[in-house]
Amino acid sequence: MPALYLKTYGCQMNERDSEQVAADFLAAGYSLASSPEQADVVLINTCSVREKAELKALGKMGMIMASSGAQFHTVYGIMGCMSQSLGRELFRELPRLDVVIGTQRYHRVLPLCDSLLKERLSSPIVKPMRRGAQLCETDPAPRSQDLIRDHLPPHGSCSAFVSIMQGCDMHCSYCIVPSTRGEERSRPMKDILTEVRSLVEQNGVKEVTLLGQIVNRYGREEPLVEGRSAFVRLLEAVHEISGLERIRFTSPHPIGFREDLVRAYTYLPKLCSHIHFPMQSGSDRILRLMRRPYKQAKYLELCHAMRAARPDLAITTDIIVGFPGETEEDYLLTRNAVEEVQFDNAFIFQYSPRRGTPAAEMPNQICLREKEARNHDLLELVNRIATARNAALVGSTQLVLVEGPSKTNPDRLQGRSPQNKPIVITSGSPIVGSIVPVRIEESTGFTLYGTAI
Ligand code: SAH
Ligand code: SF4
Ligand code: F3S
Numbered sequence: 001m002p003a004l005y006l007k008t009y010g011c012q013m014n015e016r017d018s019e020q021v022a023a024d025f026l027a028a029g030y031s032l033a034s035s036p037e038q039a040d041v042v043l044i045n046t047c048s049v050r051e052k053a054e055l056k057a058l059g060k061m062g063m064i065m066a067s068s069g070a071q072f073h074t075v076y077g078i079m080g081c082m083s084q085s086l087g088r089e090l091f092r093e094l095p096r097l098d099v100v101i102g103t104q105r106y107h108r109v110l111p112l113c114d115s116l117l118k119e120r121l122s123s124p125i126v127k128p129m130r131r132g133a134q135l136c137e138t139d140p141a142p143r144s145q146d147l148i149r150d151h152l153p154p155h156g157s158c159s160a161f162v163s164i165m166q167g168c169d170m171h172c173s174y175c176i177v178p179s180t181r182g183e184e185r186s187r188p189m190k191d192i193l194t195e196v197r198s199l200v201e202q203n204g205v206k207e208v209t210l211l212g213q214i215v216n217r218y219g220r221e222e223p224l225v226e227g228r229s230a231f232v233r234l235l236e237a238v239h240e241i242s243g244l245e246r247i248r249f250t251s252p253h254p255i256g257f258r259e260d261l262v263r264a265y266t267y268l269p270k271l272c273s274h275i276h277f278p279m280q281s282g283s284d285r286i287l288r289l290m291r292r293p294y295k296q297a298k299y300l301e302l303c304h305a306m307r308a309a310r311p312d313l314a315i316t317t318d319i320i321v322g323f324p325g326e327t328e329e330d331y332l333l334t335r336n337a338v339e340e341v342q343f344d345n346a347f348i349f350q351y352s353p354r355r356g357t358p359a360a361e362m363p364n365q366i367c368l369r370e371k372e373a374r375n376h377d378l379l380e381l382v383n384r385i386a387t388a389r390n391a392a393l394v395g396s397t398q399l400v401l402v403e404g405p406s407k408t409n410p411d412r413l414q415g416r417s418p419q420n421k422p423i424v425i426t427s428g429s430p431i432v433g434s435i436v437p438v439r440i441e442e443s444t445g446f447t448l449y450g451t452a453i
Contacts, residue, residue, distance in 0.1 A: 001029060001030065001031050002029070002030050002031075002040040002041065002117060003030060003031045003032065003033035003038055003039045003040055003041075004022065004025045004030045004031070004032055004033060004039060004040070004041045004042075004043065005032075005033040005034075005035065005036045005038070005039035005041070005042045005043070006018055006021065006022055006025075006032070006043045006044075006045065007036075007043070007044050007045070007060060008044075008045040009044070009045065009046055009047045009053055009056060009057050009080075010045065010046065010047025010049070010053065010080060010081065011047065011049075012161050012209065012211050012250060013161075013163065013181075013211055013213075014045050014046075014047060014080055014081075015161060016161040016162075016163055016211060017045060017079075017080070017103075017106050018045045019161070020106055021043070021045075021079070021106055021109050021110070024107075024109065024110040025041070025110055028110055028114060036064040036067070037067065039074065040071070040073065040074060040075065040117055041074070041075045041077065041113045041114075041117060042061075042064055042074055042075070042076050042077070043076075043077045043078070043079060043109065043113070044057050044060060044061050044077075044078050044079070044080075045079050045080040046078055046079070046080040046081055046082035046083065047080065047081050047082070048081040048082045048084075048085045048176050048180055048354070049081070049175070049176060049177065049352075049354075050349065050352035050354075051352045051353075051354075052352065054082055057078070057082060058093055058094070061076065061078065061094055061097070062094060064076075065094065065096045065097075072120075073117065073120040073121055075098050075099065075113045075116045075117050075120070075133075076094070076096060076097050076098050076099070076132060077097075077098060077099035077100070077101065077109065077112075077113055078090055078094075078097060078099070078100050078101075079100075079101040079102075079103075079106065079109060080103060080180075081103060081176070081177070081180035081181070082180075083100045083101055083102050083103070083138060084102040084103045084104075084138055084179075084180040084181070085176060085179060085180050085355070086100075087100060087102075087136055087138050088100065088134070088136050091132065091134045091136075094132070095131050095132060096131065096132045097132040097134070098113075098116055098132040098133040098134070098135060099112050099113060099116070099132075099133065099135050099136075100135070100136040100137070100138065101136075101137050101138070102137060102138030102139070102140075103180060103181055103182070104139075104140045104141040104166075104182060105137050105138070105139070105141055107141075108137055112135055112137070116133055116135070140182055157205075157403065157404070158204060158205060158206045158207060158401060158402075158403065158432070158433040159205065159206065159207040159208070159209070159246075159401065159403065160199050160203070160205045160207070160208055160209070161208070161209050161211050162192060162195055162196055162199070162208050162209070162210055162211065163187065163211045163212070164186065164187055164192050164210045164211060164212050164215065164218050164234065164249075165184065165185065165186045165187060165211075165212035165213070165214075165215065165217070165218050166181060166182065166184070166185050166187075166212070167181045167182040167183045167184045167185055167213065168181055168184055168213035168214060169183060169184040170213075170214060170253065170255075170291075171291060172280075172290055172291050172292055173289065173290055173291045173357060173358040173359040173362075174290060174320065174323065174351060174354065174357055174359040174360075175354070175357060176354040176355070176356065176357060177213060179356055181213065184213075184214070184217065186218050186219045186220075186221075186230070189219070189230075189233075189234055189237065192210075192234065192238070193237055193238065193241070196208055196238055196241055196244065197241055200241055200243040200244050201243065204433060205244070206243075206244065206245045206246060206401060206433065206435065207244075207245060207246035207247075207248065207272075207401055208238065208244065208246075208247060208248070209248040209249065209250060210234070210235075210238070210247070210248070210249040210250075211249075211250060212249075212251075213251065214251070214252070214253040214255070214256075215231070215249045215250060215251060215252055216229075216231045216249075216252040216253060216256050216257055216261060217231070217253065217255075217256050218230055218231040218234060219231065219234070220256060224260075227259075227260055228260045229256070229258065229260055229261070231261065232260045232261055232264050235247065235249075235264055235268060235271065236264075236268065239268050239270050239271070244270065245270060245401070245435060246270055246272050246401065246418065247268070247270045247271050247272065248271075248272050248274065248420070250276045251276055251277075251278055251318075252275065252276075252277060253278070254277075254292075254294040254298060254299050254302055255293055255294060257302055259305075262302070262305045262306055262309050263309065265306060265309040265310040265313070266309050266310070272418040272419070272420065273310055273312045273313045273314060273418045273419050274313070274314045274315075274316070274344075274418065274419045274420040275306065275313060275314075275315055275316075276316045276317070276318075277299075277302075277303070277315055277316070277317055278317055278318035279299055279317045279318070279319060279337065279341075280292055280318065280319060280320050281296075281319065281320065281323065281326075281330070281333075281334050282296050282330075282333040282334035282335070282336060282337030282338070283296070283326070283329075283330035283331075283333040283334060284296055285330060286323050286325070286326055286330050286334075289323065289324070289325060289359070289362070290320075290323060290359070291358075296333070296337060299337075300337070300340060300341065303315055303341050312418075312419065313419075314344040314389075314419035314420060314421070315341060315343055315344060316343055316344050316345040316346060316347075316420070317341075317343050317346045317347070318346070318347045318349065319334060319338070319346055319347070319348050319349070319378065320348075320349050320350075320351050321334070321348060321349070321350055321351065321371055321374040321375050321378060322350050322351040322366035322370060322371030322374055322375075323351045323359065323366070324351070324359055324362035324363065324364050324365050324366065325362065325363070325364040325366075326351075326366055326374075331374050334378070335377070335378060335381060338378065338381055338382060338385070339381070339385070342385055342389065343382065343385060343386070344386060344389050344419065344421070345382065345386050345446065346378075346382045348375055348378050348379055348382065350368075350371040350372065350374075350375050351366065351371065353365070383445050386445050386446060387443075387444070387445045390421065390443035390444065390445065390446070390447075390448060391443050393421075393440050393443060393448060394440050394441065394442065394443050394448075395439075395440065396439075396440050397437050397438065397439050397440070397453070398417040398418075398419075398421070398423060398437070398438050398440055398448070398450070399417065399418060399435050399436070399437055399438075400415040400416065400417055400423045400425065400435065400436055400437075400438045400452075401415045401416055401433075401434075401435050402414075402415040402425070402430050402431065402432050402433065402434055402435070402436060403415045403416065403432065404432055406424045408424075409424070412424050412425060412426060413425045413429060413430065413432065417438075417448070421446075421447070421448055422446065422447045422448070423438055423440070423447070423448045423449070423450060424447060424448070424449045424450075425438060425450065425451070425452050426441070426442075426449050426450065426451060427451045427452070428451055428452030428453070429452070430452045436452050436453075437452070437453050438450040438451065438452050438453070439451050439453050
């Protein structure tokens with residue numbers, strides 16, 4: 001039985017795409033290898049959003065290829081955003097690379113790799129230092145949103161990602177995603193509902209996360225129905241599916257985030273009390289340079305409105321520090337916004353210039369030392385707020401969807417609350433996949449600990 005090793009970098013969309021590719025290989029009789037040395041096909045799903053992510057993936061593949069355990073017949077492939085963005089250039093970086101596949105051609109990964117593997121296994125010539133086959137497919141597939149197929153939820157898990165749209169038309173000035181993922185396109189609602197139903201009925205899934213780069217722009221070409229957007233109507237339809245307990249979505253954008261979506265928090269109880277709501281900056285001047293078409297006041301107003309609709313809502317965010325031209329004053333505005341919103345957590349990124357994006361050409365690029373200093377300072381503030389918000393939950397009871405063994409202590413179970421906080425169950429052993437009340441007894445910056453009752 002041939003084996004596949006698949007390593008994934010990047011966002012949830014990549015995780016979902018990897019699940020689909022893995023499902024294809026399993027259906028074709030492959031097993032999943034836990035290390036590249038035991039694999040006949042080695043694939044890396046890549047991210048281009050920051051330079052570091054690209055260097056990590058290239059380094060990983062280089063190391064795998066150089067490792068003595070690698071077999072002569074092994075097929076090496078790179079897929080995902082870096083493939084889409086760099087195409088054949090990747091063969092120059094990695095001469096032994098066989099396959100490069102773009103973000104709209106995941107359905108082609110198995111056929112390309114499998115036929116290459118069969119060819120190599122049937123050929124008696126052993127050429128250990130051979131060059132790769134250098135097959136590259138990155139053309140956009142027309143209506144690729146309709147090619148999204150059912151996939152395995154990760155390792156029989158009770159939670160699954162469901163792609164509802166692809167691509168992005170926002171063109172924020174710093175971001176490479178529109179060029180790696182193509183134009184915005186929404187998947188037909190009936191396909192999404194069929195997939196969610198099947199995940200619930202066949203795989204026992206209790207929680208779905210609806211995915212899109214700007215998920216609330218789903219079906220934006222469709223007219224409003226009784227004041228409700230296509231996205232809100234999709235949430236309502238998913239909410240109807242019996243057996244499904246929790247609905248999440250990521251990432252929403254302040255643009256197109258209207259009153260109907262705020263109101264959804266009042267009448268859709270399955271909608272979890274957590275929103276990941278990227279702010280990027282607290283300075284209107286920087287937001288404008290970023291081509292983020294909202295003002296800080298509008299962002300704050302939305303946070304307040306959502307908390308009014310759902311008082312226990314946890315808000316997390318993405319923030320970029322050191323965007324070109326960001327002054328100390330701009331940075332302090334971001335800092336103030338963090339204090340004002342009181343985020344439950346925030347991912348802070350140092351601005352990374354990306355090829356082909358306008359911000360990379362802007363004057364007044366910020367030096368690394370300054371970016372690091374702002375990153376460090378903001379991280380401290382974010383951690384302080386997150387710790388205080390978690391500490392306030394000690395003594396409360398949270399409903400936990402039990403996901404499996406804790407990563408730090410395999411003897412304990414771990415799950416997440418509706419607020420998406422990781423909760424380690426210190427006593428009591430509920431069934432994996434069930435939702436149980438847990439009395440919170442202890443907290444740290446990012447994790448809560450408690451007893452199942
Ligand atoms: N579509 C989502 C974001 C996807 S990328 C949205 O617009 O909300 C995830 C995060 O990476 C972004 O929110 C941003 O904070 C960060 N990011 C994107 N490009 C970046 C760059 N060039 N340098 C640093 N961080 C970046
Ligand atoms: Fe990138 Fe902006 Fe699109 Fe998000 S909305 S993926 S940050 S271009
Ligand atoms: Fe990265 Fe591509 Fe996602 S660039 S963040 S893997 S869409």
